[in-house]
Amino acid sequence: MxxxxxxxxxxxxxxxxxxxxxxxxxxxxxxxxxxxxxxxxxxxxxxxxxxxxxxxxxxxxxxxxxxxxxxxxxxxxxxxxxxxxxxxxxxxxxxxxxxxxxxxxxxxxxxxxxxxxxxxxxxxxxxxxxxxxxxxxxxxxxxxxxxxxxxxxxxxxxxxxxxxxxxxxxxxxxxxxDRKSIELGGSLKNVIALAAGIIDGLGFGDNTEAALITRGIKEITALGVKMGGHSRTFNGLSGIGDLIVTCNSKHSRNRRAGVLIGKGYTLDEAVKEVNMVVEGAVSAKAALHLAKKYEVNMPIVEKVNEVLFDNEPAEKAMWELMSREQTSEYSDLEW
Ligand SMILES: NC(=O)c1ccc[n+]([C@@H]2O[C@H](COP(=O)([O-])OP(=O)(O)OC[C@H]3O[C@@H](n4cnc5c(N)ncnc54)[C@H](O)[C@@H]3O)[C@@H](O)[C@H]2O)c1
Structure with a gap:
């Protein structure tokens, strides 16, 4: 055996x-x-x-x-x-x-x-x-x-x-x-799961959450591809699959911490309440660093960092995300 x-x-x-x-x-x-x-x-x-x-x-x-x-x-x-x-x-x-x-x-x-x-x-x-x-x-x-x-x-x-x-x-x-993309998808989704929880805690709705998941995987993919990963892996089980389950599930500790932060808890208070390691908080900092290093635009990751570490009120961060310049969904698609 x-x-x-x-x-x-x-x-x-x-x-x-x-x-x-x-x-x-x-x-x-x-x-x-x-x-x-x-x-x-x-x-x-x-x-x-x-x-x-x-x-x-x-x-x-x-x-x-x-x-x-x-x-x-x-x-x-x-x-x-x-x-x-x-x-x-x-x-x-x-x-x-x-x-x-x-x-x-x-x-x-x-x-x-x-x-x-x-x-x-x-x-x-x-x-x-x-x-x-x-x-x-x-x-x-x-x-x-x-x-x-x-x-x-x-x-x-x-x-x-x-x-x-x-x-x-x-x-x-x-x-x-594609080991690298599998790992990046699995860790970066926790940052988006925190944001999904924050949205829930703020009392926003299903439209907002679906948009977050969709735009979230786009940010993760953009970074992963710049780091040498394959975009298709981010559309697979370890990318969008894990992101969906983590953003929607009651079992997700990152999401639960996000809900509390959306309700006004600080990160420390939320971690204490969840009583488990909230890996998304560590990954949020790492994602921001990598976004800068690889020159990838990651507005959701930026806002999550501001809320977690710079005392930015979650609701203000959310409205700022919404009021960015209106643009194309995929800038490389030609008319
Ligand atoms: N729980 C899930 O559903 C799930 C699913 C997929 C992946 N994961 C990942 O698997 C990993 C483990 O998750 P988990 O939910 O089992 O529990 P966890 O993240 O709470 O890990 C706890 C375990 O880490 C070990 N540990 C704690 N302190 C230690 C120390 N000082 N030295 C060595 N080991 C120590 C202990 O055995 C402890 O039970 C995490 O990275 C998590 O993201 C979890």
Missing amino acids: SKVTVLGGGGWAIALAKVLFENGKDVVIWSALEREVEELKSTRENKISLPGVIIPEKIEITNDLEVAVKDAEIIVMAVASSFVRLTSKRLKGIIPDGQIIVDVAKGIEDDTFYTMTDIIEDELPTADAAVLSGPSHAEEVGRKIPTVVVIGAKKKTTALKIQETFANNYFRTYISP
Whole structure:
């Protein structure tokens, strides 16, 4: 039986561990947090992040990283994105060259502007880093609700191996060589999800939200293409697919934080209330930096930054977005 090790003990780690276990893999869950390990071992569930989803008894849970990753065919990086670097550092010297590491955390590092596989490769240059992303809430995967994701890897053989490992009748997977765009879509959508929440919190309507999603993916695509990605990937599962689910779903923590900000909370107050990492706030800063660096016009990203970090009232920011100069939808289309 091939062994797969899942790093992290949050909702996504557990939902994916269950998928892998149901696919007949020998699954180990590792967490750096001793309290989390004890809690998961004694209750077989994460009562806060994924209540009601029971971790099968045969899944080993440990906080010994060396034991956890020994002989693992695949390692799944499912810690919060702010801990991907630290966790990668800890893997140094205890994994073999060519180790497949599938990142499922979404985010852009705030000082380097690296994606998660960039970080993994920075710390572990010989690792074979891949990504799995798409419209996939742990709450639904944990209940076997049909879900479809995309796997991005540098080598097709790696992508196929990951596909064979994860795929089943409720968890469908596609493969792609466009790892970079998959990661950018997955992290930048959180910025737009914050904006969707803000719109809701302000009491605006479905028209506004649909416009935000449409113009949001256009901003993300423009940046992604300038950074070397393929525009079609942003129209796929990890782009528009993930953006739709995140902007519309009650499960999205970024959206929930946005709703509170729309109602007048500060970012800190909203994060405290949501009581989870709001990765969109970090990604918002990164997106603004990248927009400047690559000279891409990203008005929604700019306004989200002003609201989050410059005390700009959300309603004022919204009306300013609406009152920009009227222009063409696609400036390159000829009459
Ligand atoms: N929850 C979902 O539905 C979902 C779906 C797709 C992707 N993701 C992504 O997966 C990642 C994990 O999300 P999540 O919802 O499981 O929980 P999360 O983002 O709250 O991550 C929490 C986990 O990170 C780990 N962690 C916390 N502090 C740590 C430390 N100091 N060192 C090492 N590890 C530490 C812990 O195991 C903890 O359970 C995130 O990047 C998220 O964007 C989540």
